[in-house]
Amino acid sequence: MNNPTGTTSGTTLRNKVAVVTGGASGIGRATARLFAAEGAAVVVADLADAGEVVREIEAAGGRAVAVRADVSSETDCERIVTIAVETYGALHVLFNNAGIILRRTALEISADEWDRVMAVNVRSVYLMCRFAVPAMTEGGSIINTGSGWGLKGGANALSYCASKAAVVNMTRALAIDHAAAGIRVNSVNPGDTVTPMLRDEARQLQEEWAAFEKDAADRPMGRAGSPEEIAAAVLFLAGDASSYMTGSALVVDGGGLA
Template sequence: MSGLQGKVAVITGGSSGIGLATAQRFVREGAFVYIFGRRKSELDQTAALIGQRVAAVQGDVQCIRDLDRLYARIREEKGGIDVLVANSGFIDPQLLVDTTEENFEKTFGTNVRGLLFTVQKALPLISDGGAIVLISSIAAFKGIPKYTSYSATKAAVRSFVRTWTAELKDRGIRVNAISPGAIDTPIIDAQSATKEGADAIRASFKAATPLSRVGRPEEIAAAALFLASDESSYVAGADLVVDGGLSAL
């Protein structure tokens, strides 16, 4: 039997990168997946690509009304949620001396506020014994220039995992994080105004990673599957690092 057979999963930021790969993997493992994101055209393309046991819902994790609408639909259609993957994220690297209020507010608004309310609003629907997977980053515990705001948000995510594990233990809900290293997704492209700049970022991460490459979204999806399934039934409050050894050096 597949690892998520008959389960209902929600993946925010589900139309590209890690979210897309995770949605595809979960569906192959038997789940019905709701993907949530801001861009309708990408969501529709993703739903068409997956083709079965998937529903696309447009919305922004920063908007409480959008989250309420997502969960109201799930309540009506499925009655509950077994797995939540909070994957939506934003990054626009800026040095401390250049950090703007707008950059700070959008980074924290998406990565911290949006994630918190994504989980909070889902709690009435999450089954006892369910799984919550938060996508963090090795930036939470490494000093990376220009990542002032982004790294701080991911440190907050790591803190959420500890606190929510304590708060939700009586319901048997397991809360864990995945901390990816450099993964070849559109987030890398978003960190540069040019293709050449993005390729230079990839090259620098490749050179710094012991496995001598950047990761693939499918490799993070495999980690998410582990944490979402009964294979990780005794794993709670953990931060699973998937980074090719980058943070070990």
């Protein structure tokens, strides 16, 4: 099938089964397409309808199924994993990518908003791993989406920064706990990436998109990233090329943290 990046072999994940949460748009969508292009059967989970992504994958010759689910729900997370195993017979790769951002300070964010960010960004990772790890009977790779703001602070995004820092360190703890089972756990930490979520940040801050995008490009490489570039890093962590990596926080940000 068509390869979104044009840089890989088409066989990196041959005969593998992968789950991608937050797969209907942005980085999740690009990763689901790339995983399928590299041979994986993909379960595309999202609170939104992921049917379009599945149709794209199938039209290009790949295998995929859409699951509408709220990853902050224990029942829904169990259902995602059950569908993967019942549909494709195994689970080898989990990409915990679903996430939200609220651009608020501590004085602006409500307690309910704080809890929602933590539920989607942090609780979901725990829940998906709780059900995915026992299903990874052949070992596997778990990749969690952190952020540059999980490794340093940022303005007007208190809950997001806290949640992504939690994801980065939870990744390390998971890596320690499950290495003996042959399961690797790493985080990918993007900088600003041109996705619907980035555009939503501009709206939340009431900034014009052109100015916001220009500010996002203020890094050594002089531009924001693309979803496909982040997906390529996720593919690296999912496949055998990263076989000696676990507990790592891979930064993909055009030099922003540097």
